Amino acid sequence: MNFEYAAAPESRSVVKIDPEYGHFINGKWVNGSSHFNTINPATEEVLSRIALGTAADVDAAVKAARNTFDKSWSKLSGRERGKYLFRIARIMQERAREFAVLETLDNGKPIRESRDVDVPLSAAHFFYHAGWADKLEYAGVDTTTAPHGVVGQIIPWNFPLLMLAWKVAPALATGNTVVLKPAETTSLTALLFAQVCQQAGLPDGVVNIVTGDGSTGSAIVNHPGIDKIAFTGSTEVGKLIARAVAPTNKSLTLELGGKGANIVFGDAAIDETVEGIVNGIFFNQGHVCCAGSRLILQESIADEVLEKLKRRMDKIRVGDPLDKNTDLGAINSAEQLAKIRELTAAGEAEGAGRWSSNCALPENGFWFAPTIFTGVTQAHRIAREEIFGPVLSVLTFRTPAEAIEKANNTPFGLSAGIWSEKGSNILWATQQLRAGVIWANTFNKFDPASPFGGYKESGWGREGGRHGLSAYLKGSAK
Amino acid sequence: MSGRLEVMKTYKLYINGAFPRTESGRSYEITSNKGEFLANACLASRKDLRDAVVAARAAQPGWAKATAFNRGQIMYRIAEMLEGRSDQFAQEISLQTGASAKESLQEVSDSVDLLVWYAGWSDKLPSLAGSTNPVSGPFYNFTVPEALGVVGAIAPIDKPLLGFVATVAPILVSGNTAVALASSTAPLSAISFAEVVATSDLPNGVLNILSGQQSELAPWFASHMDIDGLDISGLPIDQHGAIKEAGVENLKRISAFTKTTEPGRILAFMEAKTVWHPIGN
Structure with a gap:
């Protein structure tokens, strides 16, 4: 369609x-x-x-x-x-x-x-x-x-x-x-x-x-x-x-800064989760300190999530920020665009698999297509450093303990996401994560009444x- | 000569629930305020500090996971154990500082009472310092205070027992583990306090105690990348700037306090975690 x-x-x-x-x-x-x-x-x-x-x-x-x-x-x-x-x-x-x-x-x-x-x-x-x-x-x-x-x-x-x-x-x-x-x-x-x-x-x-x-x-x-x-x-x-x-x-x-982990458990509601992943990393061009920039998927659903995520990413409208239909606007500066390019190049050089959405980018201005990297390891720069752009690094896990271990394996501790339909699992993961803001079955929500800040x-x-x-x-x- | 010869105590470090000597093999002489020999205390090294941090890090998740009720009971148990040995502690304080017997006994009872005061906070402070937040949208949103992790503590030079207790009790009660440096000139009370702790069901590694020189060890406390917070109440104020600067590399939470009974001493070494979840069906 x-x-x-x-x-x-x-x-x-x-x-x-x-x-x-x-x-x-x-x-x-x-x-x-x-x-x-x-x-x-x-x-x-x-x-x-x-x-x-x-x-x-x-x-x-x-x-x-x-x-x-x-x-x-x-x-x-x-x-x-x-x-x-x-x-x-x-x-x-x-x-x-x-x-x-x-x-x-x-x-x-x-x-x-x-x-x-x-x-x-x-x-x-x-x-x-x-x-x-x-x-x-x-x-x-x-x-x-x-x-x-x-x-x-x-x-x-x-x-x-x-x-x-x-x-x-x-x-x-x-x-x-x-x-x-x-x-x-x-x-x-x-x-x-x-x-x-x-x-x-x-x-x-x-x-x-x-x-x-x-x-x-x-x-x-x-x-x-x-x-x-x-x-x-x-x-x-x-x-x-x-x-x-x-x-x-x-x-x-x-x-x-942050390098927020967005953990998807095998029992998550997949379609809602895909929307949440998109909001977590592509909101505001990924220029978000609390972005869900590390997607940590349970192996059992990884293929399904990635397939649906790519399909969804192809529908992200990139272009004129003043257009009311636009989903993803311009990168804020030439300097920031250079930084995103440098880190994504490092992602490819270190062996992660790059996939970008098939969208036309305007000629003038600073633009970067929504991008994901699969096969990312914890040692990769794109898993450790803040990219601050529309770039998502994808890691996988088998056991909940492994998910927490990977999520917390960062000097940052600003935000984290949890996707699961099981209340006790959400509260357990919430307690384990070393981050100041935890979004469970949602992401990138803000409110003046809600304290925000990092570990x-x-x-x-x-x-x-x-x-x-x-x-x-x-x-x-x- | 008649009578018996006193059996003197060897004062050692307290790391991971055991009483090792310093790995450095160094000691320094502790004298009374009149200059009489009291003991050879361990002169702890940077390596001892690192060993203590390893123990504290390993013990931290378990201690934080213990129920607030349980942590409060154990803190109270420490007070019980200390109370029973009041005379011994009072005598030891007087020997080191020259305080009168009455003053020293007061310091011990103040320490016991302070432990009881902090013990009671374990299951109350989270409800006062946390909140449910009325956000504009269909979300349940709440904030809970959580233990910071591993916290270093430089205890004051004077009041060798009360100052030490006032420094470590608020750190421990929330679920942090601690590595504490005793008063450099009067460390014996803190080392004897380790014996109290060791018989109070505090899990191994939750409180680790070093004796040594502030000037040598404080910078290593500040720059250690696996210490999350640091209480520098015991350091002279003119050294706070340099220590804070050294603590920046891992953005260590560094604080100093003057009052002994202060919930802020607990909160300074806690993090606020905010959780969002949608409401709907």
Whole structure:
């Protein structure tokens, strides 16, 4: 059967992009000293020019954040603070379409995902945390109600607005002020968020946004006026930050890489499982730290699952991210595409069997077809290293103990999936897996009320839920 | 001369439920606060630490799998065993630190009471620190705290018994196993505590105790890739930065505490695990 789809592009006219942006410091737009291009990864079209934040820009932002914290924000009641967050949540909902289109243009993710996942979850995150602001004394065992002060936050490019919400909402709810740096390739929705803060009447200096690259991030990490750092990104950079922060009094939380195991037991409901595998690895082009990037199949059903998976993968529509039919959008950058190519080449060189879906890829922009590797061993690089792309490594097992052994055989510990129809087996596997988020008979679900974060080298601390709040409260245990 | 000659105790390490000497063959002299010879303690080496971690890693899944009720009972049993030997422990503390008999006895009773306090947390903290999460969708979602794994502990130099108990009890009660370094200057109380532990049904390898120098061993605790967490309450604050830096390679969870009764001491060495499952038929 051959389905033909007419193009159904979302209009980009809802969003206005300035030719150049500055930083958002102390409630005002501040010109940058130099700029770099931000492009649409689906077309390589230049969208705008983004300011490259210097140490002086970071310093100005920290001073503004400190001044506002000391003079007003820390003295505001939790109830009033919360009302600002409610306002922000509402304005994000009102401007949801604008955010969705802008996110898709800047990031390359399908509009279906930015519209149905990133933007609504971001607004929900502010709504959830708004309600915490005046209830911090109920936030947990051995938690305090005292904010750290000025929080430096560095976020990745895979969920630009959602990661901003994960960082900013709890920081503000607990009474901190913020200096945030969006990722180099995806600054635009953060800059639109600055406008939301203005519309919400958020006091100047509560949220400061400095755009830039790694050097800007480094200036934030090493700034002595910052009390806490929150970072989401690679384990490699996370460790650099942890080393820099170790000799200081700064508090630190990290959400880092993963190599999530998605275990399919012989009794799983196969068709649902295949959908779950696809969602686990191809959601957001596989640019997901908690992706189910290692499929661990029980031998008895491996052939059947792989056959159905390939058939399903051939139906994944790859192309224009603004098209409402698109399932898989563009790889975020040339750099990331090169990394995916390097690791997949290593997969072939090390002897794994490569299969990619038969889809046409656009000429311009950065694209990678949905790909699986079979015959992967635990020693292969594609089983050990995070690819951060639409590439799935498939391993097999005979006994449940072997499945757990393979799943846990990684320095990461962010997520894992279990597919089985037997409740006791699911709960048993749940207990054995060393990962912070376990999806059983589902995958890649997120919610502001649900704590998210990793074991082992996947990070420190949690984000979301009651557990996430404590990271923003001074001297609090989980 | 009349009377009998005292039979003195050889203080050794405690690894995997046994009392080996250090593999290094080294010892160091422990003296009273007046400078009198008390004992030759083992000067544990990096290799002893590694052996202890192997034992702790092997024991960890079994200890974590024991029911919270069972772990609480065993922790309480340690308190019972310690109580029965109060006088001996008090005397040993006084010899090492010069504390008065009354002060030392107080330290022992405080240690016993602290063990009882932590024992009681085993089956209560998970219900306070866990949660069911009202997510927006047809999913059952809950978060449970779990033991971190193998945790290192650098016990304080002063309060050789109470400081040691305050460091290891919260680590163990949640299902972690521990490798603990006793007070460098007054390690005898911790080594004698091993005798208490050995008669309390704590499985072999759950608590391993080393005596030696902080300056030599703390960096190896920090950089060991199979230690998941580290309590550095016993280290001088000016050394915390370097130790934290050395612990980054495996993103070790490193904490220090001042209060002895603090649920946060337990939670610092636990991980929160969140589980999702669809609801439907």
